[in-house]
Amino acid sequence: MERFVRSSLLKDVTSAAKLTSIYISKADYFVDYSKVDIGFTTENAVKAVRKNVSDKQLLDFHLSCRNFLKVVVAKLLTRLPFSMH
Numbered sequence: 001m002e003r004f005v006r007s008s009l010l011k012d013v014t015s016a017a018k019l020t021s022i023y024i025s026k027a028d029y030f031v032d033y034s035k036v037d038i039g040f041t042t043e044n045a046v047k048a049v050r051k052n053v054s055d056k057q058l059l060d061f062h063l064s065c066r067n068f069l070k071v072v073v074a075k076l077l078t079r080l081p082f083s084m085h
Helices: 016-021 040-052 055-078
Strands: none
Touching: 040 055
């Protein structure tokens, strides 16, 4: 979640119960699309092809990465062995 959720929300998380209380589908909980951590290798690959892609394609890629991470975390949260409520 550190890759795409605002750090101010995660800094007070001290237990798994608090972690599950973060509602990840609220748009204001996410970092800006350009600040999504896509990883070192992916970032280098993006820099290598930056001259060949438009700003819109880059935006779409970062938004897709953030949406993918959101879906993965949502699935993981539903699979936790304890109740989320």
